[in-house]
Amino acid sequence: MREEVDWGKAARESLLLKAVKVWRDDSDIWFSHAYERLQETVRVNPLSADREWVENWLKSLDCEPIPWFNGVGSAWTMPFPRGKALGEVKTNLAALHETGRLTRQEAVSMLPVLALDPQPGEYVLDLCASPGSKTSQIAEHLDNSGVVVANEIARSRVNLLVSNMQRHRTRSNIIVNHDARHFPNVPEYGYDRILVDAPCTGTGTTRKNPDVWSRWNPNGGRSMQKLQIDILNRAVRIVKNGGRVVYSTCSLDPIENEAVVAEVLRQNRKLNMVTFRNNNRRNNFRRNDRSFKNNVIDKNKFGSNFSNNNNFQRKTPGRNNHNASKLYEKYNNLAREALSSGDKIMSENYFQHA
Numbered sequence: 001m002r003e004e005v006d007w008g009k010a011a012r013e014s015l016l017l018k019a020v021k022v023w024r025d026d027s028d029i030w031f032s033h034a035y036e037r038l039q040e041t042v043r044v045n046p047l048s049a050d051r052e053w054v055e056n057w058l059k060s061l062d063c064e065p066i067p068w069f070n071g072v073g074s075a076w077t078m079p080f081p082r083g084k085a086l087g088e089v090k091t092n093l094a095a096l097h098e099t100g101r102l103t104r105q106e107a108v109s110m111l112p113v114l115a116l117d118p119q120p121g122e123y124v125l126d127l128c129a130s131p132g133s134k135t136s137q138i139a140e141h142l143d144n145s146g147v148v149v150a151n152e153i154a155r156s157r158v159n160l161l162v163s164n165m166q167r168h169r170t171r172s173n174i175i176v177n178h179d180a181r182h183f184p185n186v187p188e189y190g191y192d193r194i195l196v197d198a199p200c201t202g203t204g205t206t207r208k209n210p211d212v213w214s215r216w217n218p219n220g221g222r223s224m225q226k227l228q229i230d231i232l233n234r235a236v237r238i239v240k241n242g243g244r245v246v247y248s249t250c251s252l253d254p255i256e257n258e259a260v261v262a263e264v265l266r267q268n269r270k271l272n273m274v275t276f277r278n279n280n281r282r283n284n285f286r287r288n289d290r291s292f293k294n295n296v297i298d299k300n301k302f303g304s305n306f307s308n309n310n311n312f313q314r315k316t317p318g319r320n321n322h323n324a325s326k327l328y329e330k331y332n333n334l335a336r337e338a339l340s341s342g343d344k345i346m347s348e349n350y351f352q353h354a
Helices: 007-012 013-024 029-034 049-058 087-098 107-116 133-142 155-168 221-236 257-267 327-339
Strands: 039-044 074-081 103-104 121-126 147-151 174-177 190-198 237-249 269-274 284-287 291-293 309-314
Touching: 007 013, 013 029, 039 049, 039 087, 039 291, 049 074, 049 087, 074 107, 074 121, 087 103, 087 291, 107 133, 107 190, 121 133, 133 155, 133 190, 155 174, 190 221, 190 284, 221 257, 237 257, 257 269
Parallel strands: 121 147, 121 190, 147 174, 190 237
Antiparallel strands: 039 074, 039 103, 237 309, 269 309, 284 291
């Protein structure tokens, strides 16, 4: 029988918590929300003829619309923790998910596609697509017009991606199995928008994956960084002029976020950084009456499990080059502060820029 783990004790004694105290100036706030079990959240498919019925069913359960969600369709928070539906509600929820009328998806996972803002008729690429919740969200934005190419390198995960897109019943997706670092371009045009939801260490997922507390080590982000840079570099090379790339992770580590962004901007001078705006206003996401403001340059502060989203636009002729020096300097300052803190888990090699 598996021994029950005291995750609270493991968290307080973890290397990850020590690292977060270096990475963030709001680490105490973050840690205070790092245990709460995620609520069940769903996204209603606007392409379904039963959309109104599904939304009325959700209202009858006292579900609440997610206030910041401004994409197509609607998104809801259900009145119970993730995976804890009971009885008839459990049966109906599973049936609605399996028939594509709604998608069970973490709220934070919906953010990158809102930042990507795909439009009907566009060619969109999801470079690291499985299991497919973001791909289906992109397809909903396309409204069966245009194409979303969903790529996944791992064959075992391609099967899951195919299954989820068949469940969703969209007609605008193409699924491929390719190495994202060498993904081919669309002849002549390039992609209008590309999502890079990069593989990462998952340090922002402690609420659903508590074993992250005990298994994280400082070399994890370092080992992922080159892959992340290579994938993002490929994306910015195959997006068309004036197109948009969104880079997102579920990691808190600046090695996987600021450092990746800084390096790609340094290597690609024809990029502009774009601040993510939600309904043309600053993004303020509330958890327990605490507000976390999105800042694209700084590490995004959505609270526990909110991923980092960075927008880039390929330059069109006549625009000024983006200067990445401030972002790179900020990252290096963060690294120097960590080194000067004397924490044994931080080393010069760990913070060295690739």
